[in-house]
Amino acid sequence: AQRVTQPEKLLSVFKGAPVELKCNYSYSGSPELFWYVQYSRQRLQLLLRHISRESIKGFTADLNKGETSFHLKKPFAQEEDSAMYYCALSAPNAGNNRKLIWGLGTSLAVNP
């Protein structure tokens, strides 16, 4: 079954500390993974996609096929990073379409 698991509902760190938001997936094909972020009372927006291998706002995420993980990391958390983070997997859907399978999200709180 296709599934995305974010084991932590809430993660609380202090400003300047490293942060890692965990994402594990279950998918038999070649995965396409994303991290979306939702700041307080704002719309969801794409943060990272594994294909582009970029760093956005200091965040990086590496796809580990052996561990079926796509953890989001930042070496030094900032207060403005406080938000809800969703991991998502693109998977085939009916009629040659694709759909996003979402994790339940992790709420990151960065304390001063």
Added chain:
Amino acid sequence: NAGVTQTPKFRVLKTGQSMTLLCAQDMNHEYMYWYRQDPGMGLRLIHYSVGEGTTAKGEVPDGYNVSRLKKQNFLLGLESAAPSQTSVYFCASRDRVVYEQYFGPGTRLTVT
């Protein structure tokens, strides 16, 4: 570009009332989606559309109907609202090639 817009932003309904949520996008995207976001349940896909005149059921379609008469608009209807439909509703769109979903600001619906 306005991107993805949703109207209304907030609404309170009584049980049994009906309403329509409007989603509009000005990016000429083929695909459009309606999600609901509930605490502890992440994002769940209600219905989606792969092009003008087409609609398909998502994960939680019961109690909702949709229409995509124009490419830029995707309407979500509740014919007889129930308290279980109290939620935040997000619309999203994407183009055919690049798998990034662009989200609207959300509609907060309360059914009493």
